[in-house]
Amino acid sequence: MRTLSEYNTELKLKGFNVFQIEEDANATRLYSRKDFYKICLTTGKSKIHYAERSYKTEGTILFFGNPHIPYSWETLSTKYKGYTVLFSETFLSPKNRSENLQQSPLFKIGGTPVLEITEKQRQFLNSIFQKMIEEQQSDYEYKADLIRNYINLILHESLKLKPSENFNQNKNAAERLTNVFMELLERQFPVESPDKPLQLTTANDYAKNLSVHVNYLNRSVKEVTGKTTTAHISTRVISEAKAILQHTDWNISEIAFALGFEYPTYFNNFFKKHTGVNPSSLRA
Template sequence: MVTKIGRQVSEFNNELKLKGFNVWQLEADSQATRIYNRKDFYKICLTTGKSIVHYADRSFEHEGTILFFGNPHIPYSWETLSTTYVGYTVLFSDGFFSASERSESLQHSPLFKIGGTPILKIDEDKRDFLSSIFLKMIEEQKSNYVYKDDLIRNYINLIIHEALKIQPSANFDQHKNAAGRLTSVFFELLERQFPIETTDRPLQFKTAQDYAGALNVHANYLNRAVKEITGKPTTAHITERIITEAKALLQHTAWNIAEIAYALGFEYPTYFNNFFKKMTGTNPTAFREASV
């Protein structure tokens, strides 16, 4: 039986997927805020309350109003400490924002990159101004204006530019165990790529260098952290996860070998065949036939 909340969350996610953006007031839609878990959207939150934000290998405890910028490629968690928590959230996909021809800069923005400053303290005057922008987006989202997507993109850009003029928060704390935190972030980022559900969205990160680049750290530093915590290098974990996914695709899909190779980030099927045989002792076709 589908509950009312289940239907609301499903409708919320479907609407978000179709439009590429959604904006809402937190106290008006707190259930969607708690359940929302899509991983392919940027997030900007204006919130007032007391909470702790864990972002990559840093933590930030605050009380008051902050502006938070979430990158879909960087795992984070949020602990709400106050009994009342109010504000606004806007989510938008890379595809939605790319229509403004500026999305390429998001990954390198000091607001969205892992080494940047995703949390800004906001004073009362700035809070009122930013709140008015979020309210305009909410109203525009309900309108039938033909160019409302362009207008909402402009509002998002306005928030970003206002944020760039603000001094970043200085009381970020390095996690007590930086290696453990970075390793945890690496594994969460690794798992966020799976399962592979379509052949037209291949694996984005395939090497230790890819993950290090996404996390804005040197590959050697990432490898030392992962090896210190797990006893195995970064590449070994990536390889094991790709092999696990390859076996699942061979067993549970009708995709041909070339499609699976492409989905897993291999330029040519031959490369995938050689990789799979080296790791498992058999080739993909033989593995699939033995699994029937």
């Protein structure tokens, strides 16, 4: 069994890793969403929280994780099996394919990150994952190219299932603007360093960036989502604050600055207002 540092080293050096979940169950938790796209082929009951949506799954599914979108996974089955492949943008596309990835119905914000898979499809996809594992362990000089082709094959087989039919197309100007706002909001995260704080923190900031009047942005977002622009921003900042509190050793002052608060007191008050508890309580 390889250690956490060995897994991370392999990812940093090669830009990918593939493994069988039933053998390396804890490995799915080793990788930060900040760096890697993820494709999981799994069989079992689970609940997936993806951006602002949740999916309850049973049977075999394909899941597509985008490093620019927050997600979490609750395994509900006592028995759970499958495969996971993780890859960086530069590994899959040295020639700037990443923009296409982010616009794909499989990875796009508002797209379809979960596909139900039949038994016949599962067997075929199993064989692809098994081939990737074999190549990863081989000495073949061009194994990275071959694995890249296998990943693209999975993506194309998934697109043939027409995931775009399951996702809402923009029907008017308000929906188009709201969609762009939500994408821009997600692109501000994750916050990777206290030295690189959020640049857009208010509805006015987003309106200026999108070259629209703030009233028009607010009206559009409220019409489409039922929530205000500020509410979406606050929800996302709280989500990021919780992740930073739970997964880093940054102090409260650093977290406050990183999330765009001038003083730690402002951050403490904001966090307690939205969660009912003080930030430090998450580290107790």
